[in-house]
Amino acid sequence: MSITERQKQILNFMRLFQEREGFPPSLREICKALGLVSPGSLIKHIRSLELQGSIKGMPGKKRAWKVVGIKPVTTHFIPVLGHIAAGRPILAQENKDEDLPINPTFFGSPEAFALRVKGDSMIDAHIQNGDLAIIRPQEDAENGDIVAVIVEDIEPEATLKILRINNESIELRPANEVYEPLVFRGKDRSKIKILGKLVGVIRANP
Amino acid sequence: MSITERQKQILNFMRLFQEREGFPPSLREICKALGLVSPGSLIKHIRSLELQGSIKGMPGKKRAWKVVGIKPVTTHFIPVLGHIAAGRPILAQENKDEDLPINPTFFGSPEAFALRVKGDSMIDAHIQNGDLAIIRPQEDAENGDIVAVIVEDIEPEATLKILRINNESIELRPANEVYEPLVFRGKDRSKIKILGKLVGVIRANP
DNA sequence: GAGTATAAAAAACATTTGTTCTCCTTGCAA
DNA sequence: TTGCAAGGAGAACAAATGTTTTTTATACTC
Numbered sequence: 001m002s003i004t005e006r007q008k009q010i011l012n013f014m015r016l017f018q019e020r021e022g023f024p025p026s027l028r029e030i031c032k033a034l035g036l037v038s039p040g041s042l043i044k045h046i047r048s049l050e051l052q053g054s055i056k057g058m059p060g061k062k063r064a065w066k067v068v069g070i071k072p073v074t075t076h077f078i079p080v081l082g083h084i085a086a087g088r089p090i091l092a093q094e095n096k097d098e099d100l101p102i103n104p105t106f107f108g109s110p111e112a113f114a115l116r117v118k119g120d121s122m123i124d125a126h127i128q129n130g131d132l133a134i135i136r137p138q139e140d141a142e143n144g145d146i147v148a149v150i151v152e153d154i155e156p157e158a159t160l161k162i163l164r165i166n167n168e169s170i171e172l173r174p175a176n177e178v179y180e181p182l183v184f185r186g187k188d189r190s191k192i193k194i195l196g197k198l199v200g201v202i203r204a205n206p
Numbered sequence: 207m208s209i210t211e212r213q214k215q216i217l218n219f220m221r222l223f224q225e226r227e228g229f230p231p232s233l234r235e236i237c238k239a240l241g242l243v244s245p246g247s248l249i250k251h252i253r254s255l256e257l258q259g260s261i262k263g264m265p266g267k268k269r270a271w272k273v274v275g276i277k278p279v280t281t282h283f284i285p286v287l288g289h290i291a292a293g294r295p296i297l298a299q300e301n302k303d304e305d306l307p308i309n310p311t312f313f314g315s316p317e318a319f320a321l322r323v324k325g326d327s328m329i330d331a332h333i334q335n336g337d338l339a340i341i342r343p344q345e346d347a348e349n350g351d352i353v354a355v356i357v358e359d360i361e362p363e364a365t366l367k368i369l370r371i372n373n374e375s376i377e378l379r380p381a382n383e384v385y386e387p388l389v390f391r392g393k394d395r396s397k398i399k400i401l402g403k404l405v406g407v408i409r410a411n412p
Numbered sequence: 413g414a415g416t417a418t419a420a421a422a423a424a425c426a427t428t429t430g431t432t433c434t435c436c437t438t439g440c441a442a
Numbered sequence: 443t444t445g446c447a448a449g450g451a452g453a454a455c456a457a458a459t460g461t462t463t464t465t466t467a468t469a470c471t472c
Binding site: 026027028039043057062 | 429430431432434
């Protein structure tokens, strides 16, 4: 008793749906995908797949299929925040579905997120255009840290900078001699909002 | 608006359930887990979690929650077949839930499965007791291959052996001088059923 | 104490959805 | 042809389950 063409289609769709939506499809959703009208005939194929061991259903329960070969994994995906509006909270989950399949605890914090780096302003720190900067959220940082910051009224997006603090000023220094540092003194220092500290870099397509 | 203790419990359970069962829990299943009686109050917490972005529900649909931080991944887990009855087909999925979170294509075949090695009969091939032997299903093998075999009427479980073939006999040789080879001549050769060839070894707790 | 917000119990409701049954079509073999 | 099996259409049913509402209890604030 080998697998039918129809059964392959069903299994494939269940896998795809499961991956895309995060939960299994209902019988009627499978029907619509296969061009069937009613689940009456579909359920026979489902039964075959169950006998064959490809899926495992909980009888009577709704939308409860376990597809063998698929497992929900708590990778705790790292969210990629392409741009962060100044006022928005960091942790607001963008539904970009562009998350990195990496456990953020790997970088030391379950709240870590990623920023896609634009430009070459950090090139001397070996951070290239297009790299993903992994940021651990924290509101303060130490002298010399590379931080993700938002500068009020200057740019709506977060940028990476090297932090230089002394008694009278806060300096945001690029890691590229071509660019000028930004210096904030006095009241201006409050225009800087530190989102977090750089704790990792990922270069996906080298 | 930070996360409540109750909400943490709910989120945790949803994650656990997802991982264990392969699909999301229903509201009443969550209730039972938390000691609640009716889902009336639970749904408010669910709504909060949705606003907060931790989960994403499809309104009205049954058992349809996408938990952020969990993704169903087609790792095509490698099934661990602790023991294989002689007559049973290899690919019958044991619902042991002891699958290895490793893509079997990593070992060259999507049908690869794993056997837990018992004893030290393959110790000279550096395969220890408790190791997981990754087997690629195939019915024939070449001289010198390490294969998983079932010997008719002798043992119901599969074992690893080194295969030696010549014109008149098939020899199953352990990789340990303490044990004697098994030699099959003439008709006896049909008593051997080759399940597949060893393509990998995993030692989980070294 | 009065008022208020939160959490839960309890019950009822509406929809989704698995399941079953009957009938029809098609293909295949005797 | 006749018979049979598989696949699907269509309808109907029953259970699971999300949702809403009302009531009660507890804790907190003024």
